[in-house]
Amino acid sequence: MKKLNPLFAGLLFLVSLPAAAEIKVFACEPEWAALVQELGGDKVSVFTATTARQDPHHIEARPSLIARLRRADLLVCTGAELEIGWLPVVLRQSGNSAVQPGRPGYFEAANHVQKLEIPARLDRAEGDVHASGNPHIQTDPRNIGAVAAALVRRLAEIEPAGANYFQTRHRDFAQRWDAAIRRWEQQAARLRGARIVVQHKGFPYLESWLGLRQVAALEPKPGMEPTSGHLVEVLEKLQREPAQMILRAAYSDDRASEWLAERAKIPAVVLPFTVGGTDQAKDLFSLFDDTVQRLLGAMP
Helix, strand or coil: CCCCCHHHHHHHHHHHCCCCCCEEEEECCHHHHHHHHHHHHHHEEEEECCCCCCCCCCCCCCHHHHHHHHCCCEEEECCCCCCCCCHHHHHHHHCCHHHCCCCCCEEEHHHHCCCCCCCCCCCHHHCCCCCCCCCCHHHCHHHHHHHHHHHHHHHHHHCHHHHHHHHHHHHHHHHHHHHHHHHHHHHCHHHCCCEEEECCCCCHHHHHHHCCEEEEECCCCCCCCCCHHHHHHHHHHHHHCCCCEEEEECCCCCHHHHHHHHHHCCCEEEECCCCCCCCCCCCHHHHHHHHHHHHHHHCC
């Protein structure tokens, strides 16, 4: 009997191994779609339910979203009630048992970080408050790293045959990410203590990370449009306690921040907030490259 060439035999063995199946992922926000792609590579197929130009609080539960979730193996969302206005409807109507809360196919990023601004009491009269804390965790890159560590374990649970592949990609990502965080922190050192006004209270994690000091918010209460009276009050406050810049997310209406910027003589800074929020923020790394540079560019 003729012996097989060892090289050919090895290749034959590799071909005979079961390939890791492609995981179909439904990501609620662009930052999680980008993170899944970093960790999953060509073993995942990712659909992003929203864009950086949409307010993540207010999304329509469209039939196209229901159809996409019906076919998904894994749902990756922020949680902390960010998607409460639309995701429960999409989940229910999808009929997909694999991605329901409590199942391996359901993943909430906010469960894996320390949340800020947890309210002492719940009162809807106080505006759009979230019972488990502020959900905009993606503005601190350290949170992205913590979520990545949990998400790679979930990918391996969904598709055990790809576990080594996912873990290898995570190690590579974590090394590059930690190095990038050190670089961003060095670049942003002079931002520490900078006084800011925010349009929406969407930046507490960014503020905590870089040491920014919020002195006012353009929304009188979270989720409420600024009134002319409230804007005048903010302007008067800034005359007593000046700020260096006004921050708004790429999806926010610019009228209130531009009105205040003109009268307070300080720049209004549009931050990408998530991947795709600006032309420069094409992935997770350039998201924070652009964020830091825009903040530094606004400093006097």
